[in-house]
Every structure is written in structure tokens, then in C-alpha cells.
Amino acid sequence: MVSSMGLGVAQQQLLSYPNRSIVLPNSTSTVTRANRFDTYQNVTSSGTTTPEISFSLLSSIYNAALSGPAGSISTVNQPFFTCTSGNCTFPPFATLAVCSECFDVSDDVQSSCDANSLCSANFEGLKAQSWQQPDNNNINTILNQTYLPLENSTMLKGGVAGRSSPFSTLAYLQAKSETGNWPPTYHGTECALFWCVKTVNAKVSKGVYSEKVISTDTDITIESNGERRFSLANGTEVTSFVITPLAQESIQGSGGVTQHLSGWAKGSGYNRVFSSDLMQGFSTQANVTEVMSRVATAMTNRLRDFDGTTPPVNGTTLGKESFIRVRWAWLAFPVALWIFSLIFLLTVVVMSREGETKWGMRAWGANSLALMFHGLDEDARSRIREGEWEEMEDLSERLWVKLEKGSEGLKLRARRVEG
Incomplete structure (x- = not known):
């Protein structure tokens, strides 16, 4: 009787009603990828037409540089995807992409300060100046960045970028000096943007798209006509990824990425001035490497949306379904109680039959x-x-x-x- 008080608990724990994911056969899920980049704008000046970086691609660069805290990327920079249920998975797929590589070369920065608290730094032809006002407000060249010839950088030449014909190489000189911290600290960074092919795993969870890079291929071939090409083998199938000459010129030429990423930012305790909005975004973020990584990701996702000739990747749409789960371990208690009760009943029956002859008792x-x-x-x-x-x-x-x-x-x- 005492043990039977636990039957209610065992019965409640015996069954549960969780949800599980099921495949929705009549729903659609897709995500864009790129096998070809051939998007640019033609700009005519003084009778000459030159391909320049497209407005859409340039906007993604601005968005990445001005997107706020390090590591955060606006949803504008995500590739286009459809997922009707808000939960989808996609098979691994390869896409044309932009990669970035940066090196901290602060040891190469030459800096000095004179008796009048005027400090200056030099790095790869870049200069930064800093001095203190009597009220302890510092005036600095916060950031200076410009084109860096690949042959001038030992680290970039020896890195992945040097083997991948980068379309943009830049040198950065940063000065960090706040009130009470003097002399300022100078940092030198060298970065490159280059073409690559990324194999990724993508998914959508609760309406939020995310992907993980599985592998990166940087083995690019430059054809005699100026076309750049990757060839990725998957078993017996070989997929080509192409950057056309005009699209390459729009990225690498006089109206390309390097021109927009070059500039300076100056400031003091009173105000700040910038050579462009992009420099404002760069100067407000401490880690240039992270900003360049975001720029590369933003460009990748946008050029994936450009390629209308490559079909998107079809995924699996998942939904939720409730089902009954039996936890058989909780059945042990009522079964054991039933068995012991049966044994007790049979014992009483047997002993009652023997009672008259053995103890003088009758049932x-x-x-x-x-x-x-x-x-x-x-x-x-x-x-x-x-x-x-x-x-x-x-x-x-x-x-x-x-x-x-x-x-x-x-x-x-x-x-x-x-x-």
C-alpha cells in the first residue's frame, strides 16, 4: 500500500510529448552561389569608358566597414536565401569568394617624440603625427592607409595572398592615444584581398542564416586573355569558377577596391575629420584585420547574388512534429509492484489452504x-x-x-x- 503511492509519479514520467524535425516535401529552400563574376559599371570620362566597381558591390563594402562592433555583420551582407519554415539545411557546396589576409607588422613602424610632445611615425610611406594640447587633449592622425605594392611586403608575398594574385593590397598605420596615455601607440598592418573558392556548410535556424567554411581553394590560373579561373574537382566532375577580364579591371583598376579603401582619419578631443565615410568606419574600429575580414565576406555574399547563370543550391526544409515518447525505464516500478502483489496474493491463498491442518484455522x-x-x-x-x-x-x-x-x-x- 505504501509503495502504491509512487504509481502516480511513475505514470506521469512514463510518457512525454516532445517535438522532432521532419522534412516538409512541398516546401522550398534555396541559397545563392557563384561560379562566375562578370558584374561592373561602365564609367565614361574624357571620352574614355572604364569599368569600375558596381554600386551594389561598393555598398556591401560600406556596410561591412560601418556595421558597428567587431564580428557583427548586417543581414544586408548575407546571401539571398529562401526557407519557408525558418529551419533548413543545405548540402556542402562550393562558391566563388573573396578572401582576406592580414599581418601585424608594428615592429616595422618607426616612431619618435621630441621635447615639445610632438610625435610622428612612418611606415611604408605613410605618416602619422600626434601632439598634446595644454589641456591634455591629444591631436592625432588616427589612421592612414594606402596601396601597398606586393613586392614591398615580405609577409604578404610569403602568405596565401602572394600566391593568389591579390586584387587589393594595403598598408595601414594606426595611432592610438587617449587622454592620460602618452606617447601614443602606433600599429602597422598589411592586408590583401584576393579571389578564392570556398566550400561551405549552410543552414537556417529560426529564420537566421549561418554558414561554416569547410575548405578554401586559392589555386588560381590566369589565362592569356586575362580571364581568371579556378578548377575544383569533385570525383570525376570538374567545376570552373571564372572572373572575366572586365570585372577584374573594375575591382583592381583605378576605380576599384584599393582606391575606395585608401584615405586617412584625423581627430582630437574636440572633433574628427575623415577623407571618406569608409575611413570613418575603419577608424572607429580597433582591429583592421576584423574589418577586412568583414569586407571580404560582404563582397563574397554580394557577388553570389550577382551570378544569375548559376542555379542556387537546393536544401531541405524542416518542420516540427509532436510525437509520443515512452520512457520504458519508468515502467519497471509498476511492473515490479504488480509482480510482488501477485506473489503476496498467491502466498496468502496457499497459506490459507494449509491453515486448517497446520494451525487449526480456516479461510x-x-x-x-x-x-x-x-x-x-x-x-x-x-x-x-x-x-x-x-x-x-x-x-x-x-x-x-x-x-x-x-x-x-x-x-x-x-x-x-x-x-
Whole structure:
């Protein structure tokens, strides 16, 4: 009886009703990829038409540079995708991409300060100046960045970028000086942007798109006509990724990425001035490497949207379904209780059958005569022998009893015996 109090708990824990993901066969999920880049704008000046970087691609660069805290990328920089349920998975796929590589070369920065608290730094032809006002407000060239010839950089030449014909190489000189921190700290960084092919795993979870890079291929071939090409083998199938000559010129030429990423930012405790909005974005973020990585990601996702000739990747659309889960371990308690109860019942039956011969006891079952006769007076009980229920049954048909109150309290007393 005590153990049976746990049956309710066991029954509640036996069944649960969780949700699981199922494939929705009639739903659509896609994400863009690029096998070809051939997007640019033609700009005519002084009778000459020159391909320049497209407005859409340039906007993605601005968005990445001005997107706020390090590591955050606006959803504008995500590739186009469809996922009707908000939860989708995609098979691994390869796409044309932009990669970045940066090196910290602060040890190459030459800096000095004179007796008048005027400090200056030089790095790869870049200059930064800093000085203090009497009220401790520092005036600095916060950031200076410009084109860096690849042959001038040992680190970029020896890195992945040097083997991948980068379309943009830049040198950065940063000065960091806040009130109470003098002289300023100068940092030098060298970065490159170059073409690559990325193999990625993508998914959409609760409406949020994310992807993980599995591998990166940087083995590019430049054809005689200026076309740049990657060839990626998957078993017996070879996929080509192409950058056309005019599109390459728009990225690398006079109106390309390097021109827009070059400039300066100056400031003091009073105000700041910038050569462009992009320089404002760069100067407000401490880590140039992270900004360049965001720029590369933004360009990658945007050029994936440009390529209308490459079909998107089809994914699997997932939905939620409720089901019944049986936790069989919780069934052990009621089953064990049932088995022990059965054993107890059988034991009582067996021992009751042996009771008359072994202990002089008989099984009365549901018959209440024994209880009734036990409450009678001595005279009535003396008319039967102990344990003889046949005599008790016979006497009960001839015996009249009455419930009377006496010195011992309420008691059944025999009043008449017939026959």
C-alpha cells in the first residue's frame, strides 16, 4: 500500500510529448552561389569608358566597414536565401569568394617624440603625427592607409595572398592615444584581398542564416586573355569558377577596391575629420584585420547574388512534429509492484489452504459470521465449537440477537434460540 503511492509519479514520467524535425516535401529552400563574376559599371570620362566597381558591390563594402562592433555583420551582407519554415539545411557546396589576409607588422613602424610632445611615425610611406594640447587633449592622425605594392611586403608575398594574385593590397598605420596615455601607440598592418573558392556548410535556424567554411581553394590560373579561373574537382566532375577580364579591371583598376579603401582619419578631443565615410568606419574600429575580414565576406555574399547563370543550391526544409515518447525505464516500478502483489496474493491463498491442518484455522473469505459471533455473550458462543463454521451457519438461522447497552458498552446479546 505504501509503495502504491509512487504509481502516480511513475505514470506521469512514463510518457512525454516532445517535438522532432521532419522534412516538409512541398516546401522550398534555396541559397545563392557563384561560379562566375562578370558584374561592373561602365564609367565614361574624357571620352574614355572604364569599368569600375558596381554600386551594389561598393555598398556591401560600406556596410561591412560601418556595421558597428567587431564580428557583427548586417543581414544586408548575407546571401539571398529562401526557407519557408525558418529551419533548413543545405548540402556542402562550393562558391566563388573573396578572401582576406592580414599581418601585424608594428615592429616595422618607426616612431619618435621630441621635447615639445610632438610625435610622428612612418611606415611604408605613410605618416602619422600626434601632439598634446595644454589641456591634455591629444591631436592625432588616427589612421592612414594606402596601396601597398606586393613586392614591398615580405609577409604578404610569403602568405596565401602572394600566391593568389591579390586584387587589393594595403598598408595601414594606426595611432592610438587617449587622454592620460602618452606617447601614443602606433600599429602597422598589411592586408590583401584576393579571389578564392570556398566550400561551405549552410543552414537556417529560426529564420537566421549561418554558414561554416569547410575548405578554401586559392589555386588560381590566369589565362592569356586575362580571364581568371579556378578548377575544383569533385570525383570525376570538374567545376570552373571564372572572373572575366572586365570585372577584374573594375575591382583592381583605378576605380576599384584599393582606391575606395585608401584615405586617412584625423581627430582630437574636440572633433574628427575623415577623407571618406569608409575611413570613418575603419577608424572607429580597433582591429583592421576584423574589418577586412568583414569586407571580404560582404563582397563574397554580394557577388553570389550577382551570378544569375548559376542555379542556387537546393536544401531541405524542416518542420516540427509532436510525437509520443515512452520512457520504458519508468515502467519497471509498476511492473515490479504488480509482480510482488501477485506473489503476496498467491502466498496468502496457499497459506490459507494449509491453515486448517497446520494451525487449526480456516479461510472465511468474505463471510462475516465469525466477526458477529465474536461479539456475542459467552452463553451464545458456547453453543458452537471453535472454528466450526457449519455449526455457526446453522445456529445463525435460529439465533436472534439484539444490540444492548450494558456496563461493557454496546454489545450483541442473544435473545432466543429456535429449535
